[in-house]
Amino acid sequence: MKKFSAFAVAGAMTLSACLPAPELSVDDIDLARYASAMAQVGCTDFDGITHAEIRKITGWKDMKLDKVQEEAVAQLQAIEQAGGGIRSTVGACA
Numbered sequence: 001m002k003k004f005s006a007f008a009v010a011g012a013m014t015l016s017a018c019l020p021a022p023e024l025s026v027d028d029i030d031l032a033r034y035a036s037a038m039a040q041v042g043c044t045d046f047d048g049i050t051h052a053e054i055r056k057i058t059g060w061k062d063m064k065l066d067k068v069q070e071e072a073v074a075q076l077q078a079i080e081q082a083g084g085g086i087r088s089t090v091g092a093c094a
Contacts, residue, residue, distance in 0.1 A: 024064060026071040033058050034068045035077065035091040043093035045069070046085035 037057040041050050055065055069086055072078035077090045087093070 024067050026068050030068050031072055031075070031077060032091075034065075034072055035088055035093065038078070038088035039092035044081070044085055044087045046081070046083075050085075 037054045038045065040057055041053045045051055045054060051065065055062065058065065069078065073080060073086065078086050078088045081087055
């Protein structure tokens with residue numbers, strides 16, 4: 001029985017390593033917060049200063065903000081600019 005328990009624990013730990021960390025998952029609430037923050041900074045994130053402002057507004061760390069930006073672009077709620085940066089296309093920025 002002890003061998004089974006050890007394998008069950010090892011299997012659960014392996015499976016949990018495959019799942020995204022909860023703080024890095026992105027939901028509709030995150031996307032709405034991102035759209036609101038983008039509107040507050042002028043709808044475009046071009047440089048580290050704007051990125052820092054969005055982080056301050058949302059309270060997110062860089063990795064979380066990067067994930068939310070990726071998801072916003074994937075869902076066409078933001079577009080990547082030819083010259084760099086991201087522009088929101090929803091809410092007040094539409």
